[in-house]
Amino acid sequence: MEPVLPFALDLPPRGEGARMQALHGQLRAAILDGRLPPGARLPATRPLASALGVARNTVVAAYDLLMAEGYVQPRRGAPAQVADLALRRPAPAAALEVPLGDRRLNPVWRAPALEPESPRALPERSFRLGVPDPHHFPHAVWRRLSAQTLRAWSKQPFTYPPTEGLAPLREAIAHHVAFARAVVCQPVDVVVTSGAQQAFDLLGRLLITPGQTRVAVEEPGYPPARAALLAAGAVLVPVPVDEQGLCVDQVPADVRIVAVTPSHQSPTGVALSAPRRRALLEFARAHDAVILEDDYDGEFRFGGRPLDALQTLDREGRVFYVGTFSKSLFPALRKGFVVAPAWARDALVRVKHCADAHGDAISQSVLAAFIREGHLARHVRHMRPIYAARRQALLDGLQQELSRWLQPWPSEAGLHLSARIRDPAQASAILARIRQHAPGAQSLDDYAMAPLPQRAVTFGYGVIDVAAIRPALSRLRAALETI
Structure with missing residues (x-):
């Protein structure tokens, strides 16, 4: 019999299965390496099935899969033909580059303030920042609570969890921050987020009028928080840091938001002094501003009595307290939270509903049990x-x-x-x-x-x-x- 294709196909013997997958894979490889060039007609299904000694349905299924993937184009009343893959390939990177990025993009993202970073290849024991020790974590406890949560979850109907976070986790967080950091709040004040970074993003959307709202940030300061505020349209105002923390007397009067890491300044490590805490709260009162307090690793204190959180000292509802479990537990947990003033709670939940309506109920349940049973403390x-x-x-x-x-x-x-x-x-x-x-x-x-x-x-x-x-x-x- 005259060959129906200009190359041989090697299919597994009958009974070993996977004949359709083998036929599809070999035809696909022939298209990709040019043995079946663009425009080439594929053999009709019956002759090819006869030549290969397989059922016609095997060939039909392989062709259908190639068509679904875009490698083959069907033609009415004629054999299918190989598609022109050049039309599917992206243009070379150089052809897409323009000085300010593609004009179809939001200008903020043509030259983003923060680029995603690939994990750096560092020794396991290194001076890397922002990562807690995995060797002392109670993995067995976490596994037990995860198994319990999954067993309970498997017996419940599927549903969407609340935007603001599961009630047991919000209650556990409220008790934890009250005990560990003297933060004054109720569970209703807590909004669970996907790490502190989402908290910054949500607060930026909530509080910033693009191109108008001036936001004071520490200089040097934490780049991801700064990038989230900038992406929301903030006009950033860098304010220097010294051995007492943010230089509050250098915050301009027209600033409406102050983003600060008072417990352990990122990256210098200094604490905002008590006089400057009072001065910052007075600034917020006098200028009708709000404060974003990032308390990312405040649980770990090695000196004397820790200074009160700004939220603890706040009497006018001007402080949004942001916390995370990335340092106290582990970064992959991706759990943070905002303790919001009463006037902003409902609006913050609405903002989160637009960005991330429901969150992950399983990890929230595990974390709630971990805190409730005292394992976090x-x-x-x-x-x-x-x-x-x-x-x-x-x-x-x-x-x-x-x-x-x-x-x-x-x-x-x-x-x-x-x-x-x-x-x-x-x-x-x-x-x-x-x-x-x-x-x-x-x-x-x-x-x-x-x-x-x-x-x-x-x-x-x-x-x-x-x-x-x-x-x-x-x-x-x-x-x-x-x-």
Whole structure:
């Protein structure tokens, strides 16, 4: 029999199954590598089935799949033909580039303030920021609560959870922040979010009039929060930070929102002093402004009595308190929350309903049980001395091994510690050696909107233990001595 195709097909013997998949895969490969060029006619189904010794339905099914994928075009009253794949391929990247991005995009996204980052290849034990230690997490407890939740969920009818979050989780969060941070709230004040980043995004949509609302942000400050506010249309006003936190006296009078990390400034690590807390609340009262308080790792405090949260001191409903479980538990949980003033609660829920109407009920239920049974409080108590020892080892190294080059910022909380570079002339060389010998540590330049008057670096100690900190700093000292 004369071949019906210009190449051989190798199908599995009858009875082994997958003959249609094999036929489809080999025809698809022939189209992709050019053995069946664009416009080539495929054999009719009956002759091809006869030549291959398979049922006609096998060939029909393979052709149908190729048509559904766009590799083959049907033709009425004529054999199907191979499609022109060039019409499906995107143009080369260079052909799509324009100076300000594609004009069909919202101008905000033509040159975004924040690009998604691929996870950096760092050693497991490194000075990376923003990640807690996985080795001390109560995995067995989390697995047990997850299994219980899934068993209960499997016996319930499918439904959409409430926009503001499950009631048991909101109640658990309200009790937790009242106990841990003296935040004054009821469950009705809590809106559950997908991490703190969604909280910033929702608050930006709620409070910002695009192109008009001026928002004071810390300089240097946390880039993701800044990007969310900018995407909402904010006019950002950078305000410097010193050893007492945000320089409140430099916030312009026309600012209507102040975004601040008062418990552990990101990235310097300093705390907003008590006088400046009072001054910031007075500014908000005098200028009818609101405050976005980001308390991202306030549970971990190593000094004396923690300063009250701004929300605790607020008597006029001007503070939106933002929290997250990424540092106290683990980042992949993607759970945060906003404690909103009464006047904004319903509006915030409406905003969230438009962006993310229902959330994940299963992980919310697990987290609610984890908090309700006391596991979160126990885990924080367990981790506090572990992180305290790491912080002290890092601080000792900065003050002893590296004191010629670096001067630590005052910090008594959180999972990172920052230090100024003493000699500006050596800053670039020092940072290069830090990147090489203290992987994960970051320059504060990465957090700034403009060049900083004094360059600095920040070290995380969430995933590096004491035994690894000391030799790493010794190696860094040896490298710095070569400058």
